[in-house]
Amino acid sequence: MFTGLSAFPLTPVSETDVDESAFFDLVARLDRAGVDSIGALGSTGSYAYLTREQRRRLAEVAVRAAGRTPVLVGIGGLRTVDVLRHAEDAQAGGASAVLLAPMSYQPLTDEEVYDLYADVTATLSVPLVVYDNPGTTHFTFSDELHGRIAALPRVGSIKIPATPADPQAARERVEQLRARIPSHVTIGVSGDPAAAGGLLAGCDAWYSVLGGLWPQACLALTRAAQRDDPDTASSISDDLAPLWELFGDYGSLRVVSAIAEQMGLVGAPNLPRPLQGLPDGARHRVDQAVRGLAPILARH
């Protein structure tokens, strides 16, 4: 389950509500495209901003919409007690796996994070993906800590931040982590601009923001890397460079939100305030980039 393309759809929200019908369609679209798994309620799915009840319902909607595609459900929260409740709800809703980032307000120690994973995995009946995302959690995993957590029962994969741009450095990064973790635990790259490099460096999976919106292009990139065709994988990633630049400037969430609006997949606004959609100038840049990418998208 934790290999290939894992696609992370948006959760379209209004000020107080969630657009479950648009969310259903976003997930169903990924199933039809043939992605390897679907990551519901990831960072791109705004899990951190939603109530327990909203998350419980969305997990069920995702599983229904995903058909036979396995669904990973994000269970993160600031308190262990909330994480345990989200885990219970996700499993009851039919999640094939759960995804857990060590969200923080007060900075967490290594022991606190280890114990969080120990407490949660002790109660799980489905596998867990360790979600290493320092940009949102402000917690930095050491490889030593990754190794200890990966040895816990039911840990199936680690979602790591972007691998280094240099291919040799990327390979070393993946090998270094691999040496610390059990062989059944896969490594998945995130940070879409690093996806081709990460897969070619030996990552087993791509946990992908863009995959939640443009699954075909991301599948083409993933399949090329999987069949050991580095030129095709890199060339697809290079084609998408205008998008990677926008991700860097505005954050991937705001950019995919703007594109999804433009494609008519979600209404506007669709991000949880205080988060806002892109301002007009940025939207114009996104429109131009998407127009420029049309021939490339048509190919996949």
Add this chain to the structure above:
Amino acid sequence: MFTGLSAFPLTPVSETDVDESAFFDLVARLDRAGVDSIGALGSTGSYAYLTREQRRRLAEVAVRAAGRTPVLVGIGGLRTVDVLRHAEDAQAGGASAVLLAPMSYQPLTDEEVYDLYADVTATLSVPLVVYDNPGTTHFTFSDELHGRIAALPRVGSIKIPATPADPQAARERVEQLRARIPSHVTIGVSGDPAAAGGLLAGCDAWYSVLGGLWPQACLALTRAAQRDDPDTASSISDDLAPLWELFGDYGSLRVVSAIAEQMGLVGAPNLPRPLQGLPDGARHRVDQAVRGLAPILARH
């Protein structure tokens, strides 16, 4: 209301519950000590980890326990809609002011933070303290943004992070910010080790973690700075250096939690998991430091 010593008590919690009775006593103790205001549900009060209902009740308890001392209540949350609800509850509970930090999961833009404060102040009937705490919110205010927000109606004070250790640099820091904000908006320093330096550099208030536990010593420091007695203020701060070192090593929250336990003011554990109390080695260091400080505390 936004001058002098503002003392921030702990909120003692268990895995799912809050010890309201211990919290009442912590707050009443600060009122008896004569602090200038009480900051309930600040970072030290673990606001970010509590439910709306817990926060609503704790605001009421704090106001009851505080007698005539004004109570500031923390209203932060990841979503604007939640912040508005907390503001409503705090005001209904009798808060004299509210305290708002721009909590984040996805990194926030300046415009998003400005609009958050604009949305919230538009609904308030009590003044608001802007809570600038990059260590927990991961948002960094520019002085330009501080100036725009401070000009909003009902903004009464800015709680800034530690001022620089060098006295001249500290004065420059405070003057720089002062030049950007309306004259009725006060500046309060936080980061307890910087308190004496911040007050002597011109800050109007000290938003204090240690003040929530040892109000007398902190009042002595504050009053010395207020009567322009830099030697006494600095010497009290220097006496407390062993504590400042522990704050740096373990975070002020975990250290005051351990001391409050030792003093019998709160039970154990009292922090919201995944946060944990200090491990034994650290507790031993804290015990030793507190024993060493006993003669100093006895003086105040």
